[in-house]
Amino acid sequence: MDPVDANPPRADVGATADAHAAAPLLNCLLREAGEPVGPGVHRLAASGRLLRVRGTRRPADPELLGDGTWHPLTHAELVDLTADELCRRTGLSNPELPAEMHGSRAAVAAFLTARARATPPEDPYRRSEQSLITGHPYHPAPKARGGGPAAAWLPYAPEAYAGFPLTLLGIREDTLVEEGDTTALDALGAAPPGYRLLPAHPWQLDLVEKELAEAFADGRLIRLGHTAGEVWPTAAIRTVYLPAGTGAHRPGATPSEPDLFLKFSLDVRITNDVRRLWRHDLLKLRRTDAAARAALAALPDGAWLSDRGYRTAAFAFEELAVLVRDGLAGPLAPGTTAVLGAALTEDTAAFPDNPLVRTDAPAAWWTAYLRAVVPPALGAFHHHGVVLEAHLQNTLVACDAAGTPVQALYRDAEGVKLLPDVTREAGWERLVYCLFVNNVLEVAAAVAEHHPGVDVWGAVRAELERHRAVPGVEDLLDAPTLPGKTNLLLRWTRADGADARYLPLPNPFRHADRSGAA
Secondary structure, three states, X not given: OOOOOOOOOHHHHHHHHHHHHHHHHHHHHHHHHEEEEEOOEEEEOOOOOEEEEEOOOOOEEEEEEEOXXXXXXXXXXHHHHHHHHHHHHHOOOOOHHHHHHHHHHHHHHHHHHHHHHOOOOOOHHHHHHOOOOOOOOOOOOOOOOOOOOHHHHHHHOHHHOOOEOOEEEEEEHHHXXXXXXXXXXXXXXXXXXXXXXXXXXXXXXXXXXXXXXXXXXXXXXXXXXXXXXXXXXXXXXXXXXXXXXXXXXXXXXOOOOOOEEEEEOOOOEEOOEEOOOOHHHHHOHHHHHHHHHHHHHHOOOOEEEOEEEEEEEOOEOOOOOEEEEEOOOOOOOOOOEEEEHHHHHOOOOOOOOOHHHHXXXXXXXXXXXXXXXXXXXXXXXXXXXXEOOOOHHHEEEEEOOXXXXXXXXXXXXXXXXXXXXXXXXXXXXXXXXXXXXXHHHHHHHHHHHHOOOOOHHHHHHHXXXXXXXXXXHHHHHHOOEEEEEOHHHHHHOOOOOOOOOEEEEEOOOOOOOHHHOO
16 A cells, blocks of 8 residues: 655645545454455444445545445545444444544544644654654544644644753752652752642643642742753653753753653543543553563663653642653664664654654664563563553664664553563563554554565464463464454443453464464
8 A cells, every 4th residue: 555645735634544544444444344255345333334444554445335336435534434333333322433533533633734844853852753644544633732722732742853951940849749760850940949840741730720720829829930941742742752952051060961761641532531640540651661670670681661650739740740751862772873663663754764664674673672662571571570551652763774673672661561460461462462452453554565575474474483381372373363352342431541452363473383483
């Protein structure tokens, strides 16, 4: 399938936005509510209607059969069809999700317009984090931004190449709450006596402004300006990167400071959840991060970006929380460039630097990718009882000068599960979904699309054969199905975003010939 232009002429923005928004919605609809009945043709289970699409990894050009004729569907008509199908299937109505689908498409149009006017950033890692125009390939509204006007969020959108200063607040010391190592925050500016520095995301401040009015009025919070330099948002939107030189750099600060990621609360629904730093997650942060950090440190492969600690206000614990995460300077292998895993599966026009596309040795590249991402996640689970949330947005791949993967860096303690907090069976299912279905299978499909001659499944099987000693791997090799998350049904039934539900997907490497691997 030809890539969709991520920077189209203005006249083509509408059609391009339709294509970007339709692809993940079609993936969800066909996976969760349809069955294939012929090349490109699927029967929708609840209504029996026939839907035809072009392409596989990024389905396009949907058509509905009616009166013996195939009728093209606009994105709006596809949303209506999806809503009707889900209503028939579940007996439930949900006007919120169609609104999110329309909002996601509108957001894509806003990104495309902004990108057409902007100059891409020079940093290749930043370009990868800010390349996700389509986004999660199996979510019905991956780019929805909570329904607010574009003017409110576009200045902070990674897809629009955003960069902005953080707002600096002073929080009265007797109302400060912190845990772990947050000292790096103090390098971002200076607070007056009796106060500590608390950086804030300007979008989040806009969202909770009314809730904080009293604290500003009585002096528990004061405004101290902004960071000296700009931060830029990663693909996670509420997590920003502070490259060296962003802070105020008080006397004695080293040139490398701050080199941090900061994760903020954001009271906006993005994909399945309102992206607030919830109290219960913050309170268990130190334990989960320590376990993940120890597990990755004990393994020969991979690295962990540690969530060192958090700082917030007692009177606005979740609203003003900021989490401090390791930057790349320490964990990243020398001489390599980090690439966001999810960027490897984006359209070429959105991420022309994609090493997966540009490699001259795709089979060797694919083998190297598997050897970078699989062993650390399996080892953390098997030897340390740590279930990494190893999906593509939490995976950074360190590539050498030739673009070949040499290291995986995992992040986000909020998504980590520990045994025996969850059963081994539940932990294994989650790992298989995140690592294999969401990560490996998606990158494999991109490799197969861009390099048709590569035996992608033979290479996956060969890598798994190296780990047969890990309980569960032998069964995985011969499993007829793998667990696929049902994001469409989760959102339609208004389930908690953390309440993952799975449906069986055919296992593509079950009968692969491992001798075909590079």
